[in-house]
Amino acid sequence: MKIFKLMATGLLLLLSTSVFAEQHADEALKHANAAVTHGKAGHASVLVEHAEEALKHAQKSAEVSKGEAKNHIDEGVKSLESAIEHGNQGHTEVATEAAEEAVKHLKAGNK
Numbered sequence: 001m002k003i004f005k006l007m008a009t010g011l012l013l014l015l016s017t018s019v020f021a022e023q024h025a026d027e028a029l030k031h032a033n034a035a036v037t038h039g040k041a042g043h044a045s046v047l048v049e050h051a052e053e054a055l056k057h058a059q060k061s062a063e064v065s066k067g068e069a070k071n072h073i074d075e076g077v078k079s080l081e082s083a084i085e086h087g088n089q090g091h092t093e094v095a096t097e098a099a100e101e102a103v104k105h106l107k108a109g110n111k
């Protein structure tokens with residue numbers, strides 16, 4: 001009976017971390033898409049705000065993701081960092097391209 005309880009607890013923990021990763025990945029994707037939208041409109045400062053929020057969620061997702069999904073989330077983090085850096089420098093076009101790249105990776109990591 002103890003083994004069954006232990007196995008059930010382990011399974012629930014495994015499933016809950018997967019759900020936790022998905023929630024953060026969804027939020028990261030939502031904010032990354034908003035960053036792209038604002039970047040295309042020429043709003044570098046708003047792009048940065050959304051990219052920073054997306055970065056927070058992507059980093060949380062990467063902490064609990066595994067395998068290929070983690071690789072994509074990690075690449076999305078790098079792209080978001082680039083979007084923030086370029087957005088802060090007023091390079092809206094380059095920042096937007098980096099945010100678009102982040103969206104691609106976050107989508108691939110959240111399948």
